Amino acid sequence: MPKAHTYRTTVTWTGNTSDGTASYRGYSREHVVDIEGKPRLTASADPAFRGDPALVNPEDLLVTALSECHMLTYLALCSTSGVIVAAYRDEASGVMVENADRGGHFTEVVLRPKVTITDAAMLPTAEKLHEQAHRECFIANSVNFPVRHEPEISIGS
Secondary structure (H helix, E strand, C coil): CCCCCCCCCEEEECCCCCCCCCCCCCCCCCEEEECCCCCCEEECCCHHHCCCCCCECHHHHHHHHHHHHHHHHHHHHHHHHCCCEEEEEECCEEEEEECCCCCEEEEEEEECEEEEECCHHHHHHHHHHHHHHHHHCCCHHHCCCCEEECCEEEECC
């Protein structure tokens, strides 16, 4: 029987500037995200949808979740495979397309991890583990668009 994990979050709109949603331009998209035992996150909509550009938005968080999941899966695989990772940085990006009916969807996310490993002999293993991390990433397995990865691996300490 598979293990089930439950995640709870509370999202509260804080953007009622006086008249609620009486007009599309008359309210703020700001909201807070509370997850028990964790710091509060203040967020907004993407600036294209009248959000605050200084705050994170759901689209940012989706791309971030994919990047984090790949990284954490990759690091775990490296750890159990004898690959010592000294540094990891991912400059991920995602593309969302709006439809004429006001809906939209992501068409892809590209992960670009720059990984430093300590042993040149482990380079082939380090490269293969990105494929395995992609297959095992819970978040990537949960989305309906391609998640590509373009890793760069270097040797260092």
